[in-house]
Amino acid sequence: MAKGVTLVLALSAIVSRTVALELPDFIKVCKRNDPEIESCIKDSVEFLRPKLMTGVPEYSIPSLEPLLLKELVAAEGSNGLRITAKDVKAFGASNFIIQKIRVDLDTLRFALDILLPHLYIEGLYEIDGRVLLLPIRGNGPMTGNMTDATGSVKIQADFFKDELGESHLILSEFRMRINIRKGSLNLENLFGGDPTLGTVVNNAINSNFDSFIKELQPLIEKALSTAFQDFGNNIVRPFTYDQLFPEK
Template sequence: MTVLAKATVLVVLLVEVTIGAEALQDIPEFLHICQVQQPQYETCVTNSINDLKPYLKVGVPEYHIPSLEPLKLKTISASPSNSLTMHANDINVYGASNFEINKIKMDLTNIVFNVDVALSNIAIDGKYEVDGKILLLPIHGSGPLSGNFSECIGACKIKGERFFDENGVEKIRIIDFRMKISVGKGSIKLDNLFDGEQVLGDVVNSAINNNFQLFMREFSPLLEMALSDAFQDIADKIIQQFSFSQLFPGA
């Protein structure tokens, strides 16, 4: 082999090593990894996630962890019934980092995780468009949206899959994230209903808040869809920086 050929092979090997090194992040000190075979593994995972909350609140850009205060949601649209169409955008959620994990169940064979979380209080603001009927009342308008929700319970079912990336490293990705939410108490305000007609707007807002649980049956699917999409995107970006064996040693 000529000197030039040897040099070429060496360069190629160095490039491959560099690419492989850049494909994985080192596990950061703030992310406590639990050994799969250790006793009370799920309790360890719960504690590890709870320890992450201060970092989730402010974000860690170098590990693709965004700040959850506020959590910014994408545009969402839904027609929960034949008589109602709702759109919301520029939504900010405050208080998402103050979650408490009530229960976690992990099935690493099928890569299915079930997580129950509690949120004492969350607030939202954003913009809305609505047209149709809510609680048998006609409703039409667009403008600012704000709300406060307390005693919130979230049930998350997360489905993942193992795969090999372009460098042959086995990783995990999230292929489905479903969240169901129940709200104990709350209030919501839709400004500029009926093109700013104050009396009609006050009547509808009052009816919504006097029948809050009925309204949430219409509004919850929008919030669940937006939160599920946001958390799937965040979680997927974080976990794909690491190999499966880094995240689940002993599995």
């Protein structure tokens, strides 16, 4: 019930300031009765990709480079490990590849399988606990590289009406699950900047990256889901459903 009330209030706030804009030429529309609509949407994303990299301020579409993951909520994993990351920037998000897409416009559900060839991240971290049986404690800058990450995305959209009574889309749910195959991480200022302990722990993390990333994965998934949901809504929300998916 609380979730429903929150959604209604959010939609009401959006309605009060939403009026449909003219559809720009960089958005390729797909007819809702197109038997090849999945291919059409995939092509539309590719057509839009250059704008994803640079952003379109006049349409309130930010750039995906970098993708800002400002609020990563602290998580507590095994061995009482506590991790917080903030002011995180991810570079390379615009290079995602859609491997498969499934669309159901009757229920407004979308499912995608994607590949993220390379993500470079930088930000600030705070960590305390144990990793691979080693104590770890510190805070400061962090950098990381993640390659060949695969992901599954499930999106639920809903309708809302603007002040003229026209239907718009809003992405009400966006859930991303990822599998990071390879990567490396560097945490600066571990143990108050002790160079010996810091090197030992960073080497241990990167020698066992698969095990360590499992502790961070829920944070990364949640942050990417929130960021991509906000980004997607900036693209679809200003335009009517008929503009984006005309009947004929």
